[in-house]
Amino acid sequence: MSERIREKLQILADAAKYDVSCSSSGSKRQNKDRGLGNTGNGICHSYTEDGRCVSLLKILFTNVCIFDCAYCVSRRSNDVQRAAFTVQEVVDLTINFYRRNYIEGLFLSSGIFKSADHTMERMLQVVKKLRLEENFNGYIHLKTIPGASKEIITEAGLYVDRMSINLEMPTEAGLQQFAPEKSHAEVQKDLGIVRDRLIELKDERKIIRTVPQFVPAGQTTQMVVGAAQETDQDIIMMADRHYKEFKLKRVYFSGYIPINEQEKALPMVGSAPPLLRENRLYQSDWLMRFYGFDASEIVDDAHPNLDLDVDPKLSWALRHPEQFPIDINRADYRMIMRVPGIGVRSAKKIVQARRFGQIHIDQLKRMGVSYNRAQHFIRCVDTPKFQRDQTPSQIRNQILQMGNSKYTQQLSPQLGFGF
Known part of the structure; x- marks a missing residue:
């Protein structure tokens, strides 16, 4: 050359x-x-x-x-x-x-x-x-x-x-x-x-x-x-x-x-x-393309900007407490996909596995579900009866205290691990 x-x-x-x-x-x-x-x-x-x-x-x-x-x-x-x-x-x-x-x-x-x-x-x-x-x-x-x-x-x-x-x-x-x-x-x-x-x-x-x-x-x-x-x-x-x-x-x-x-x-x-804002935009893009979210669900006139502290899927869930918790053994695929901590691959495993019996917490963890985050939005067969419902602000604070960086990682290109 x-x-x-x-x-x-x-x-x-x-x-x-x-x-x-x-x-x-x-x-x-x-x-x-x-x-x-x-x-x-x-x-x-x-x-x-x-x-x-x-x-x-x-x-x-x-x-x-x-x-x-x-x-x-x-x-x-x-x-x-x-x-x-x-x-x-x-x-x-x-x-x-x-x-x-x-x-x-x-x-x-x-x-x-x-x-x-x-x-x-x-x-x-x-x-x-x-x-x-x-x-x-x-x-x-x-x-x-x-x-x-x-x-x-x-x-x-x-x-x-x-x-x-x-x-x-x-x-x-x-x-x-x-x-x-x-x-x-x-x-x-x-x-x-x-x-x-x-x-x-x-x-x-x-x-x-x-x-x-x-x-x-x-x-x-x-x-x-x-x-x-x-x-x-x-x-x-x-x-x-x-x-x-x-x-x-x-x-x-x-x-x-x-x-x-x-x-x-x-x-x-x-x-x-x-870069953090850029990352949140890519996460939102992923939600629209693979998770069935409409753009108007992620941002609207009341919330024109993404929350930089938590990922957009968790942000949506916290803004819609009326949608949760869901019964993981009965909810449809669309709602399972909307649970923070459950990705595309994990959602498919859940739908497939529950054909053969009810799903327990330990099974969810083996399927790749981020249970520490998902537990606030779901109920399983063995969910503790004494588990009390928390307000969105309490859930948010608890997740942030546990280490937000652990839960707001960018979506995997393999669709195996969601947020």
Whole structure:
């Protein structure tokens, strides 16, 4: 590798670290005709479903940008070192790194230079060369450039596993304040192009034996959290809307990092992003996607912000004492899932096990239930008769005293341990 390529790689890989939307792909692209690489099932930035640790070459095509988003390190007014790859350089880096077993896929994003279509065309050339000339079958995640034409986006979707485009800010007001050259409508238009094409191909599969593979791992988006004065309700409602309207696989939340001291309207949050708030948002996202919660149950006008001291599932349970305690041997699956301390896998075990007899406390513990937390919301066959009901504030204080950190851990990607 030449010194110039090494320098470009250092600059453009560092600039790409602020984009967090490069997790699980869920793609199953198979290796054909003795090609190079194999996407596999559930490739991700850290661990696959079978426990393998994998990595992606995560880079920008260029950090030159015509936009001046106040929160972005690559904004045109920022005095940073600029660089740009050629199409062939990205292809060569990907292939050479893969052959050295450094990576198993490519995450390619870019600043916008000249125009959206000009940038998107260059990125399209990269993925076409990898697929058609190098016969590369590894995972490719491509960031859509806002405002790119429908034809380019549709063609790019034929060669990549996942596409994503950043929503940037949770509210239109925040976007207009810090990135007035962008709009949610433009991003939503591009999300709609991919969604509509996926629907068209799904319909075609009903009457045509073979149809082209198009963005098999779906599409995602990302929002910057904490730059504007948005509430958690603004963020969660916006995520919920995009899940429902555009059938997204994931919505990512990126804690705002203060990289622009000249913009006085941006908050000063120290040297680190608000990770606890970001974690609570991901927990809320998990509740909506896997636990059957509606966004309006997690946040509402009376509770526009998440409780940072306890996780959102426990917070909901404490706000609805009329729903508890439930009889673990009679309650339906939906209500069991809503009990703090019981995850998806544990709930399924409970429903399955009680077909053969009533469930006792020791069985719940062996199923992976966090009984110290769940005991306040359930009743079993051997629940002590003298156990008195506690008020929500008493339950909250007791859990916090026992060590809140033990109970508010982030939900497991394996869905085995809930909160």
